[in-house]
Structure formats: structure tokens, C-alpha cells
Amino acid sequence: MDVPLGEIWEIAWRSLRIAGAATFLAALFGLPLGVWLGARPRRGGGSARVVLYAAMGLPPVVVGLFFYLLLSRSGPLGKSGLLFTQTAMVMAEAVLAFPMIAGFTAAGVRARAANVRRLVRGLGGSEKQVLTTLLWESRRPIVAALAAGFGSAISEVGAATITGGDIRHHTRVLTTAVVLETRKGELRSALMLGLVLLGLTLLVTAVLVVWGERE
Amino acid sequence: MIRASGLRKSYPGFDLRVADLRVPEGSFITMLGPSGAGKSTLLRLLAGMEAAQDGVLERRGRAVYLDQDNIVLERNVIDNAVFGLRLMGVASAEARRRLRPWLARVGLAERLRQPAAKLSGGERARLALVRALATEPDVLLLDEPTQSLDPKNVAMVEALLREAHTRGRSVVLVTHNLHQARRLGEETWLLLDGRIVEQAPTETFFASPRSREAKAYLAGEMVY
Amino acid sequence: MKKLLALFWLFALAFAAGSMRLATTTSVNDSGLLEAILPQFTVESGIEVEVIAVGTGQALAIAGRGDVDAVLVHAPDLEAKFLREGKGVAHACLAYNNFVIAGPAADPAGVAQAADALDAMRRIYRSGALFISRGDKSGTYHRERSLWRAAKLVPDGRPWYLESGSGMGSTLTLAAEKRAYTLTDLGTFLFMKDKIAIVDLYNRPEPLMLNQYSYMVVNPKRFQGLRSSAAYRLRSYLLRDDVQQAIDDYMKEKFGQSLFHALHGKCLMEVKP
The missing domain is CATH 3.40.190.10 (Periplasmic binding protein-like II)
Incomplete structure (x- = not known):
């Protein structure tokens, strides 16, 4: 095996951290936006949803290229020195996860908004209580949204390569490592890394779902 | 007590105008009318859930509105039951303590931990009703609560409503069931195309309706 | 913020x-x-x-x-x-x-018998056997284009001229799978040769290579x-x-x-x- 087991775990742990941070960052903005879009009492918001759903198909390499140009020393934020760092990867992956989280959250909240509003307002609750109730009632679709966002972040390779540079011990993640090992013809290592990636995604999704389904 | 005058709510294809209306303290009003007449909208206006475009609404005491769908949350029975009290800021343990007798009364005491979504239609209706009753509202605005329930469940719901009325609550009950309207009401309204066309003590309403529309409605003729 | x-x-x-x-x-x-x-x-x-x-x-x-x-x-x-x-x-x-021309052991173009590097390129061109170019801006691609130019040949648009658009390792793998010729650096070739079915057909330390x-x-x-x-x-x-x-x-x-x-x-x- 070309990649020692210890390094595989190191890469997996890094992937988990970067995708986790990206999901967190995307959720920080995506959840409130999704709840707001889904909970609005009047119809409309159609164009916002169209934009979100279309953005789910954002090509990762284009997002990566955008951040490359933004963070490059010749770019507007060049002074930050962030290109080829995990921070740059987190930002790009967060942009990719954001529409998933906002879109799926909005859809889930929207499906429940009318009923919850009628119930809460009917019992004399405030509009603020409508929102907090909606948030809890939509926990399952929200968990699904987080899982989808995490999945898109951890399984992505185009933006990760362009913004991270696949630097060993720094920005090498499971996907870029799979590309490298395949390029080197080390198919056993590539396969092993791929299996770890699958297992990790499955594990995180399972944890999220179990957490979301608990009473 | 609710008093309204000059209420107006219109949108394309719909126009509700109510000149003068009173839900006196301790009254039991049954509201009749075909689908689309504006009964639910009027209830929601009275509940303060929707704003009228015109008119004055005066409400003393707390009103609750019960939807015809008997909405339950994606939670278990007890968490659904305490929801009304929790909205009012009652602590969880206290709310649970207060709901115990209510749930026992409607036969749900053994099912507290079950997801509410698994309840039958009748059980959901009972759950929705005790959720509201436990908050001890002054006015109950009910939108066809016994729609599609079997006689046993209808009897249970009616008994709860009667008891609430006996204890001084005002009730406005929308129903399509003429027998129920007559059985429970002290006063009956007939709403047609957004207007109250007849408003009378229940016995008078059924025994000697004055308007052409009320006569036709009671005779089972289409009056749209 | x-x-x-x-x-x-x-x-x-x-x-x-x-x-x-x-x-x-x-x-x-x-x-x-x-x-x-x-x-x-x-x-x-x-x-x-x-x-x-x-x-x-x-x-x-x-x-x-x-x-x-x-x-x-x-x-x-x-x-x-x-x-x-x-x-x-x-x-x-x-x-x-040095750079190496690698290809299928059967060598349909007879690259192994070439007099020099330019002759090797001409043999591939004439035989119509598949040739995989990196097609990126790598050093190896750059050299491959120089060789075609020096041999006064234009492979572009020929049905046998394919561009992989990927790294040397991937391109060698692709060439092996397709039984095609390709230009590679010696290092990558030596590392890959035991993993895939491809051999060095022209591997001589001359100035052009x-x-x-x-x-x-x-x-x-x-x-x-x-x-x-x-x-x-x-x-x-x-x-x-x-x-x-x-x-x-x-x-x-x-x-x-x-x-x-x-x-x-x-x-x-x-x-x-």
C-alpha cells in the first residue's frame, strides 16, 4: 500500500474537519434563509427558490476557480495569503453546501408552515412562536439538508483541488488523495481511500439522522 | 365576548361583509352555511388571526380557534397535548400535570408516548380539543370539529363542548350538521356568500325561519 | 464579521x-x-x-x-x-x-526500429496507430508538440490523435488501456510500467529527448x-x-x-x- 494506514486516517480526519466546518458555515447562513423563505405567510419567493435549486447544480470547479481568483496574490484578497489553505477549501465547500442546506430547509419548512401557523396562531401564539415551532417541527428535513450539505462538501474534488492544492499533511483530503493515487496507478490505495470516504459519509449521515429522529 | 361591526374582507372571487355581530359572554352560537360562504374566514377574523380590511373588532378575554384538520405536531401525544399551555408560557411539568385529567377523560391516558401522527381521526379530534380546552380560553371558535367522526366520537366532543359552555365559555361552532346545530346552539347564524342572512335564537331559526334563503337552506335546497 | x-x-x-x-x-x-x-x-x-x-x-x-x-x-x-x-x-x-515513447508491446508503428526521435514520430503518424497526447500545458505536452513541429507534422484533428487532458500517470494508464502510443518522462514511466501493460519503445538519451x-x-x-x-x-x-x-x-x-x-x-x- 502506497499510503500508510496512519496517513489515511490523518487524511480522513482532515476531510471530516473541513467538510464539517464548511457545513457549519453554510448552515449558519443557509438555515435562517431557508426557514425565512419557507415560513413566509404569503405565497411568492418563487424566484428565490428557483435561484437556490439552480445553485444546487453549481459546478464545483467554477466555484473553486472563483475562490482561486479571489484569494490569489494577484486577486482582490491576495493579501490574506489564504489560497492553498484549509480555510480557502472551507469557504469554497461552504458555498457549494449553502444552496443545498437553504433549499432543502426551505422546502421542508414550507410544507409545514401553513398548518403550524394555523395551529399556533389559533391557540393564541405569536408569530415568533410560529417560527420556533416550525424550526422544531422541521427538524427532520433540516437534518436531511445538513446531511446533503455535508455530503456535497466531503465528496467534492474540483474546488478542493483548485483552492487547496492537494498539499500533503495540509490540504490533502480523501477526494484529492483518490485522484493522486489513481494518477500514480496505486489503485489499491485509491480504492481504500474511496472506501473510507464512503464509510465516513455514511457514518456522519447516520449519526445526523439518528440525532434528528430522536423524540 | 366579541363584538364586531362593519367587518370587511375581500379578495378576488370572495367578499365577506358583516355589519354587526356579537358573541355574548357565555353564549353558544352555531354557524351554518354552504362551503365557500366564508365561515372559516369569519372565525379567523373573530379569532384575530387574520386582519379585516375594514371595521371594528372588540374582543374581551382570550379566544382560541380550532382548525377543521385537527392538526397535530410531529411529536408524541403528551407533547401535543401540552402545546397550547406551553405557548402560554406554562412550565413543562405543570402543563403535563394539568393535562393528565383531560387526557384520561378522552381516553388517551395510555397513549402519551405514542407519536400523535399514529392516532385515528377521532383520537386526533379529541386531542386537538383538549389541547385547546386545557388553556381555559374565554371563547372557543371551532371549525367543523366533528366533521368525518363516528357517532361515539361526535358524542364525546359534544359533551366536552357542552361542559365548557356550562362553565361559562362562549362557543362559536361551525357545522354542516343541522341536527348538531340545533342540539347545541342557543343562537344560530346562517352565512351565505359572505353575508349573514339570518341570525336568530336557535329554536326560532329552525322552527320559523324568516328569510327565503334560510327556508331554502333548511329544506335542503341549493341556495348558492 | x-x-x-x-x-x-x-x-x-x-x-x-x-x-x-x-x-x-x-x-x-x-x-x-x-x-x-x-x-x-x-x-x-x-x-x-x-x-x-x-x-x-x-x-x-x-x-x-x-x-x-x-x-x-x-x-x-x-x-x-x-x-x-x-x-x-x-x-x-x-x-x-529523458523522455520516452511508450506504447503497446506489439508496436504496430515500428517505433522501436526508428532511426531517431523524429523518425519515431513520423512512423506513428504514418501508421495511424492511436497516440495519446496530454493535451494540457505540461512540460511533457510542450515537448511532444516540439517533436511534431520538428518533424514537420500536424497531428491535430487526426482521428488517431487523442488528448487526455490529465496527468502523466493517468495518461499512461489510458494509453495502456487503449493500446496507444504516448510520450512520457522516464521517471513516471518507470514507476507505472509494472502496474499497466505498456513498454518503452523509444528510450534513448539523445538531445531531442x-x-x-x-x-x-x-x-x-x-x-x-x-x-x-x-x-x-x-x-x-x-x-x-x-x-x-x-x-x-x-x-x-x-x-x-x-x-x-x-x-x-x-x-x-x-x-x-
Whole structure:
């Protein structure tokens, strides 16, 4: 095996951290936006949803290229020195996860908004209580949204390569490592890394779902 | 007590105008009318859930509105039951303590931990009703609560409503069931195309309706 | 937002301390050469080298934007242009080997019998056997195009001329799968040959096939924040006799030949700014 087991775990742990941070960052903005879009009492918001759903198909390499140009020393934020760092990867992956989280959250909240509003307002609750109730009632679709966002972040390779540079011990993640090992013809290592990636995604999704389904 | 005058709510294809209306303290009003007449909208206006475009609404005491769908949350029975009290800021343990007798009364005491979504239609209706009753509202605005329930469940719901009325609550009950309207009401309204066309003590309403529309409605003729 | 920005800065600083970035061609990285010689540099200098392995064209493009501190590439005329444009300084020739024409053992074009490299290219052209080009801006692609030009042939648009658009390892794998010819550097070929069904059909150390690796420091005057002193230290380290010897010895036992021959800073192919 070309990649020692210890390094595989190191890469997996890094992937988990970067995708986790990206999901967190995307959720920080995506959840409130999704709840707001889904909970609005009047119809409309159609164009916002169209934009979100279309953005789910954002090509990762284009997002990566955008951040490359933004963070490059010749770019507007060049002074930050962030290109080829995990921070740059987190930002790009967060942009990719954001529409998933906002879109799926909005859809889930929207499906429940009318009923919850009628119930809460009917019992004399405030509009603020409508929102907090909606948030809890939509926990399952929200968990699904987080899982989808995490999945898109951890399984992505185009933006990760362009913004991270696949630097060993720094920005090498499971996907870029799979590309490298395949390029080197080390198919056993590539396969092993791929299996770890699958297992990790499955594990995180399972944890999220179990957490979301608990009473 | 609710008093309204000059209420107006219109949108394309719909126009509700109510000149003068009173839900006196301790009254039991049954509201009749075909689908689309504006009964639910009027209830929601009275509940303060929707704003009228015109008119004055005066409400003393707390009103609750019960939807015809008997909405339950994606939670278990007890968490659904305490929801009304929790909205009012009652602590969880206290709310649970207060709901115990209510749930026992409607036969749900053994099912507290079950997801509410698994309840039958009748059980959901009972759950929705005790959720509201436990908050001890002054006015109950009910939108066809016994729609599609079997006689046993209808009897249970009616008994709860009667008891609430006996204890001084005002009730406005929308129903399509003429027998129920007559059985429970002290006063009956007939709403047609957004207007109250007849408003009378229940016995008078059924025994000697004055308007052409009320006569036709009671005779089972289409009056749209 | 301010807090977030501060956090980013902290992150950036943590990464910046005692490290530099080197953009290299994939061949020196994927062959494991850098991992064999760079740790010693880190021990001696305390400077960690972050390696970004891409094609020569991309490495020079990244460096031209100031996003790395130094490059290790293998395309003399592109290097000359890079120096001429003032983007790079302190050019140093580190090592060389040769390019190889690899292909199916059956050799339908008879490349093994070619009189010289240009004849080999002509044989492939005439036979109509599949040829896989890198199709990127790598040093190897650059050399392949020079060979076609020198042979006065235009393969573009021919049905047998395919572009892979990927790295050398992937391109060799693709060539093996398709029983096609391709041009490769010796290092990558030796590393891949046991894993895939492809053989070296034209592997002779002649001037046209010479593959020379050079190191350049990104011009410190062009960008702020470059870690140029680290880049200069790495240059001195790479040119040191013991390190040059280590480059020469790398994998010599395993393959029975040097993967990279040390140049000690003396270029075989002229790099004229």
C-alpha cells in the first residue's frame, strides 16, 4: 500500500474537519434563509427558490476557480495569503453546501408552515412562536439538508483541488488523495481511500439522522 | 365576548361583509352555511388571526380557534397535548400535570408516548380539543370539529363542548350538521356568500325561519 | 464579521510560519523524489515545504500570480519566457533524464526500429496507430508538440490523435488501456510500467529527448508576502553536493538506473532569458 494506514486516517480526519466546518458555515447562513423563505405567510419567493435549486447544480470547479481568483496574490484578497489553505477549501465547500442546506430547509419548512401557523396562531401564539415551532417541527428535513450539505462538501474534488492544492499533511483530503493515487496507478490505495470516504459519509449521515429522529 | 361591526374582507372571487355581530359572554352560537360562504374566514377574523380590511373588532378575554384538520405536531401525544399551555408560557411539568385529567377523560391516558401522527381521526379530534380546552380560553371558535367522526366520537366532543359552555365559555361552532346545530346552539347564524342572512335564537331559526334563503337552506335546497 | 476575519488571519498566520510553497511538475512529486529529499531540508532549516503538484504550465501560471514561492519544472523555453517576463529569478538546473515513447508491446508503428526521435514520430503518424497526447500545458505536452513541429507534422484533428487532458500517470494508464502510443518522462514511466501493460519503445538519451528539471524562485519584487528567503535557502539546499548525490541515487537500486541524473546547476539545455 502506497499510503500508510496512519496517513489515511490523518487524511480522513482532515476531510471530516473541513467538510464539517464548511457545513457549519453554510448552515449558519443557509438555515435562517431557508426557514425565512419557507415560513413566509404569503405565497411568492418563487424566484428565490428557483435561484437556490439552480445553485444546487453549481459546478464545483467554477466555484473553486472563483475562490482561486479571489484569494490569489494577484486577486482582490491576495493579501490574506489564504489560497492553498484549509480555510480557502472551507469557504469554497461552504458555498457549494449553502444552496443545498437553504433549499432543502426551505422546502421542508414550507410544507409545514401553513398548518403550524394555523395551529399556533389559533391557540393564541405569536408569530415568533410560529417560527420556533416550525424550526422544531422541521427538524427532520433540516437534518436531511445538513446531511446533503455535508455530503456535497466531503465528496467534492474540483474546488478542493483548485483552492487547496492537494498539499500533503495540509490540504490533502480523501477526494484529492483518490485522484493522486489513481494518477500514480496505486489503485489499491485509491480504492481504500474511496472506501473510507464512503464509510465516513455514511457514518456522519447516520449519526445526523439518528440525532434528528430522536423524540 | 366579541363584538364586531362593519367587518370587511375581500379578495378576488370572495367578499365577506358583516355589519354587526356579537358573541355574548357565555353564549353558544352555531354557524351554518354552504362551503365557500366564508365561515372559516369569519372565525379567523373573530379569532384575530387574520386582519379585516375594514371595521371594528372588540374582543374581551382570550379566544382560541380550532382548525377543521385537527392538526397535530410531529411529536408524541403528551407533547401535543401540552402545546397550547406551553405557548402560554406554562412550565413543562405543570402543563403535563394539568393535562393528565383531560387526557384520561378522552381516553388517551395510555397513549402519551405514542407519536400523535399514529392516532385515528377521532383520537386526533379529541386531542386537538383538549389541547385547546386545557388553556381555559374565554371563547372557543371551532371549525367543523366533528366533521368525518363516528357517532361515539361526535358524542364525546359534544359533551366536552357542552361542559365548557356550562362553565361559562362562549362557543362559536361551525357545522354542516343541522341536527348538531340545533342540539347545541342557543343562537344560530346562517352565512351565505359572505353575508349573514339570518341570525336568530336557535329554536326560532329552525322552527320559523324568516328569510327565503334560510327556508331554502333548511329544506335542503341549493341556495348558492 | 470582524471576528471571523480575525480568525481567518490567525489561520493564515499559523500556516505561514516556517513554511513555503513549491509548485512542481507531477513527475518529481508522484515519483516520490521530493518526499525523499525534502524532510532533511525541513530538519535543517525548520522550513516546511508545501508541495503543489500540477503540470509545468499550471505551475508557472500559479507562480506568475504570486501564489507559490518557487517552482520546479521541466520546459526550458517556457522557463526562459518566465525569466524574460521578470516573473522568476535565480534559475538553476537540478537534474535530467529523458523522455520516452511508450506504447503497446506489439508496436504496430515500428517505433522501436526508428532511426531517431523524429523518425519515431513520423512512423506513428504514418501508421495511424492511436497516440495519446496530454493535451494540457505540461512540460511533457510542450515537448511532444516540439517533436511534431520538428518533424514537420500536424497531428491535430487526426482521428488517431487523442488528448487526455490529465496527468502523466493517468495518461499512461489510458494509453495502456487503449493500446496507444504516448510520450512520457522516464521517471513516471518507470514507476507505472509494472502496474499497466505498456513498454518503452523509444528510450534513448539523445538531445531531442532530453528532459531537464529546473528550479526557479518567484521574483520577490513582484509580490508582497512571498517567502523568498526560504525559497533561496531551498535552492542552495537542492544544489548542495550531498543532496545532488541523493537525487542521483534515488531509486537507482530498484530500477537499475538513475531516475534523475544530477546536474549540479550546469544546464544541458540552454535556458536563455
